[in-house]
Amino acid sequence: MSDATxxxxxxxxxxxxxxRRTTRPVPLALLGALAVGLVAPFYLDAFxxxxxxxxxxxxxxxxxxxxxxxxxxxLSLAHSFFIAVGAYSYTLMASPSQAETGxxxxxxxxxxxxxxxxxxxxxxxxxxxFSPIAARLRGIYLGVASLGLVFLGQHVLVNxxxxxxGFNGRDVPPLTVFGFSFDDVPGETLHVLGVPFTxxxxxxxxxxxxxxxxxxxxxxxxxSRAGRxxxxxxxxxxxxxxxxVHVTRFKGSAFLVSSMLAGLGGVLLALAxxxxxxxxxxxxxxIEYLAMIVIGGVGSPGGTLAGALFxxxxxxxxxxxxxxLPFVSETPTDGGVTAGIAARFxxxxxxxxxxxxxxxxxxxxxxxxxxxxARAADERAIQPTPxxxxxxxxxxxxxxxxxx
Amino acid sequence: xxxxxxxxxxxxxxxAVYALIALGFVIVFKATQVVNFALAGLxxxxxxxxxxxxxxxxxxxxxxxxxxxxxxxxxxxxxxxxxxxxxxxxxxxxxxxxxxGVDVVLQTEITRRLGIDIVPVGDPxxxxxxxxxxxxVPQTRVAALAVALVVLGGFFAWSKFSDWGIAVRASxxxxxxxxxxxxxxxxxxxxxxxxxxxxxxxxxxxLSAFPAPGVSPTTSAAALRAFPAAIxxxxxxxGGALVGGLLIGVAETLTLGxxxxxxxxxxxxxxxxxxxxxxxxLLVRPxxxxxxxxxxxx
Numbered sequence: 001m002s003d004a005t006x007x008x009x010x011x012x013x014x015x016x017x018x019x020r021r022t023t024r025p026v027p028l029a030l031l032g033a034l035a036v037g038l039v040a041p042f043y044l045d046a047f048x049x050x051x052x053x054x055x056x057x058x059x060x061x062x063x064x065x066x067x068x069x070x071x072x073x074x075l076s077l078a079h080s081f082f083i084a085v086g087a088y089s090y091t092l093m094a095s096p097s098q099a100e101t102g103x104x105x106x107x108x109x110x111x112x113x114x115x116x117x118x119x120x121x122x123x124x125x126x127x128x129x130f131s132p133i134a135a136r137l138r139g140i141y142l143g144v145a146s147l148g149l150v151f152l153g154q155h156v157l158v159n160x161x162x163x164x165x166g167f168n169g170r171d172v173p174p175l176t177v178f179g180f181s182f183d184d185v186p187g188e189t190l191h192v193l194g195v196p197f198t199x200x201x202x203x204x205x206x207x208x209x210x211x212x213x214x215x216x217x218x219x220x221x222x223x224s225r226a227g228r229x230x231x232x233x234x235x236x237x238x239x240x241x242x243x244x245v246h247v248t249r250f251k252g253s254a255f256l257v258s259s260m261l262a263g264l265g266g267v268l269l270a271l272a273x274x275x276x277x278x279x280x281x282x283x284x285x286x287i288e289y290l291a292m293i294v295i296g297g298v299g300s301p302g303g304t305l306a307g308a309l310f311x312x313x314x315x316x317x318x319x320x321x322x323x324x325l326p327f328v329s330e331t332p333t334d335g336g337v338t339a340g341i342a343a344r345f346x347x348x349x350x351x352x353x354x355x356x357x358x359x360x361x362x363x364x365x366x367x368x369x370x371x372x373x374a375r376a377a378d379e380r381a382i383q384p385t386p387x388x389x390x391x392x393x394x395x396x397x398x399x400x401x402x403x404x
Numbered sequence: 405x406x407x408x409x410x411x412x413x414x415x416x417x418x419x420a421v422y423a424l425i426a427l428g429f430v431i432v433f434k435a436t437q438v439v440n441f442a443l444a445g446l447x448x449x450x451x452x453x454x455x456x457x458x459x460x461x462x463x464x465x466x467x468x469x470x471x472x473x474x475x476x477x478x479x480x481x482x483x484x485x486x487x488x489x490x491x492x493x494x495x496x497x498x499x500x501x502x503x504x505g506v507d508v509v510l511q512t513e514i515t516r517r518l519g520i521d522i523v524p525v526g527d528p529x530x531x532x533x534x535x536x537x538x539x540x541v542p543q544t545r546v547a548a549l550a551v552a553l554v555v556l557g558g559f560f561a562w563s564k565f566s567d568w569g570i571a572v573r574a575s576x577x578x579x580x581x582x583x584x585x586x587x588x589x590x591x592x593x594x595x596x597x598x599x600x601x602x603x604x605x606x607x608x609x610x611l612s613a614f615p616a617p618g619v620s621p622t623t624s625a626a627a628l629r630a631f632p633a634a635i636x637x638x639x640x641x642x643g644g645a646l647v648g649g650l651l652i653g654v655a656e657t658l659t660l661g662x663x664x665x666x667x668x669x670x671x672x673x674x675x676x677x678x679x680x681x682x683x684x685x686l687l688v689r690p691x692x693x694x695x696x697x698x699x700x701x702x
Contacts, residue, residue: 075497133683136690140439140500144635145686147628148679159670283628287504294501344512351505352487359491359498 030215030302037208041201042193047320049200051313053272056207058312060214061265062292062304064258067218069290070299071227072254073234075139078130078146079289081153082259084281085126086266087172089119091276092163094173105170106162112175116267123263124256131252138237150283157278169277172270174199175206182206182271207268211305214261218301221257230254288312291347295354297363306362310350315343410539411661412654417545419653420552424607425630426637426645427559428600434576434640435596436589438492439500442483443604444627445510448619450476450605451525451612452514455619458526465528473605479510480601484594492593515621524618531614548610555606556646559599563642568595576640625675629656632682638695647693652678 041049065079093115095107110118130149137145157164164170174183182202190197221227229250232240241247270276288311296307318325319339358364425443432440454472457463463471483506492499529543563569574582575592583589604627611626612619633652637644659666660674691697 075500133687137686138690139497140639141635141686141690141692143439143500144631145679145683148632148676148683151676151679155670155673155676158672287508290501290504291508294505341512341516344508348505348508348512352502352509355491355498355502355505356487359495 027302030305033305034208034212037204041197041204042195046198046200049204050272051316053200053203053207053268054316055309055312056204056211057265057268057272058289058292058308059211059265059305060207060268061262062289062296062308063214063218063301064261064265065289066293066296066299066301066304067221067230067261068254068258069293070304071222071234072230072251072258074134074251074254075143076146076258077143077283077286077290078149079258079262080281080283080285081146081149082123082126082262083266083269083285083289084153084157084278085259086119086123086263087270087276087281088157088164088266089122089263090115090267090270091170091172093118094175095170096173104162105165107173112173113177116175116264119267120260120263123266124260127255127259127262128252130259131255134255135248135251147283147286150281150286154278154282157281164278167278169275171275172273175203175271203268203271206271210264210268214264215301215305217257217261222301226250226253288347291351293361295347295350295361297361300361300363303361303363303366310362311347314346315340318342318346406538407661409537410541411657413539413541413549414545414661415654415657416650417541417549417552417653418657419633419650420556421548421607421610421649422630422633422653423646423649424552424555424603425627426634426649427556427642428603429630429634430637430639430642430645431563431572431596432600433634434642435572436492436575436593437496438488438503438593439496439639440503440597440600441500442503442506442510443600443630444624445507445514446476446480446601447604447608447611447627448514448624449479449510450601451608451619451623452517452523454605454609455523455525455612459523465526468526469605469609472609473602476601476605477598480597481594484597488597489590489593511621511624518619518621522618522620525609525612527609527613529614542614544610544613544615548613551606551610555603559603560642572596629675629678632678636682636685636692638692640696641692641694644692644694651681655681 037052040052044052061079061083064082065076068074068076068079090112092106093108093110094112095101095105095109097107097109098105100109101107108115130146133145134142158167160166174181176182182199184199190202195201229240229245232243232245233247233250233254237247269280273280292307292311293304294307295310296305297303316339322339325342354361358368360367425447429440429443432438432443450472452472453475454468457468457471458465461468483503487502487506488499491502527544527547529547532543533540534543534546563573571582571587572592572595574585575587575589579589582592607630608619608623608627612623616623616626629652630649633648634645635648636651637646637648655677656674659677663671663674666673685693689695
């Protein structure tokens, strides 16, 4: 730990040419998705918009988890805890004070946009507080220790009644930015191009902005010095420390940024729910987030978005179409299974099958499909096919991409 | 003082039950490097079928237990053969996450079957108690302690003296060498999954017996508390699983028993206590009490 053991401080990475090489161009598919996302509120009905808002919240938080698991290689089952910290911090800070409501619930009455910022910071601080423990533990020990955090969080959420509303939860104040309310304002509904913008349309754009920010942040982090340090830790802690990576510090920063994104996701989730209860933020949610990044592809931001969309919207979509689907019913009594249970079956099975078939998740499936399409296009153009050696090399490069 | 002894005895009995689950967790990890998160699911499957065979079909208790264990073992072997073995050579982390997927499916199925019902396991002890030397303990706790001690003793003897036990320990020590010596690693893997399932179901029966009302989705939360037990003892130490289980059991029971004095911690802190104890131990010893410190090669 003494300074004498520290050799030359690592030089800053060479100018942007290096950086440009490590950052791959934004996939067209994602740009397309963004364009669709921008116009969607003009065409979709409230149900799908609501699904979308929940999916955006999940995407932000899942990107955070993927930084931790995919980039830094730290297994965490505590993500639902950090999401809860974000959700409840926002609610606490933005709620009207006790004197105004006359109730028992404490509120700080901060401007909501400030509350959002502080909630993200609060979640980050929670992550930092956990990092001394995280720094000492590895692999599965860390996974189970972080599980403890979820149970501790549940306990606090149920017992700190004046802050969290206890078992029954509390209402989430709507978001307002500089006087513009992201909520239904009776009597003065905003119309954009003839489409009435209610709460859910407004929140859709908030969520979209948050996802874009989180995604850009993820990609920049990945190709930054910190991101490469995290990769080194993931691929071998001892090797990383020998190379001069401050393992404890970068593990700590991985927890910090991961839980900050979880906090932001938590705020969005709270806004989407309007009323939050402790039960939401249990072990099941932590497992769902793990499912999102595994299904999407560990270490792939694009895959994470797909995985988050899949896992978060599955139960609601199954419920919506329960009459059309066999085996799915609205009530548990008439033979079928409820949508929630069917959804859990689906993503549980999806994890198992994906890991059997393609451990890289949807992202790797996508890469495979793209390669096949490219090959088909090559053959159609009757170009000289790449020599077997080159093709094999290409496959090897793909196989050698680090996979935790 | 009497209250303390009473709680201590209850805690040791509960701890012995946790130790059963933790032991299953540890031997699977030790022999195959697989972290088996599906154990809680297997426990739920087996315990549910025990309760069903007993309460719905009316079989005698022992028969129901044997049948329930058989169901869980069948599921465990299936999971091991079909899902775990093809992936385990590729990545043990992937297998760990896969077992979470398996666990989700198993637990969901049991939750679906249970609905809002609580199925009693119909054990012969019911809510009867034993009174000796001024302390009162439920008979189920005494039975749990006795069964756990017998099973644990049997397991340690088995692993020490039988050929199968030696094969398991050999492949835990060094899989390549063991394979060269003629140990079939596939069979070892199946064996440890089988043992883990048996231990888990036995534990599950006692977790659902008095004072718990029966098998319900909350049983799996109790089963989950065996993970901290395995972790704090050291994931690769069978003795550690025993000590970890006892520690967790005693800590939980004492916290529950002295709830009134501990009211500043809030209601229901006893279910958090195992994790607090675990984190405390891990802060001092990052690989558990008896876990081997990893030697790393760069």
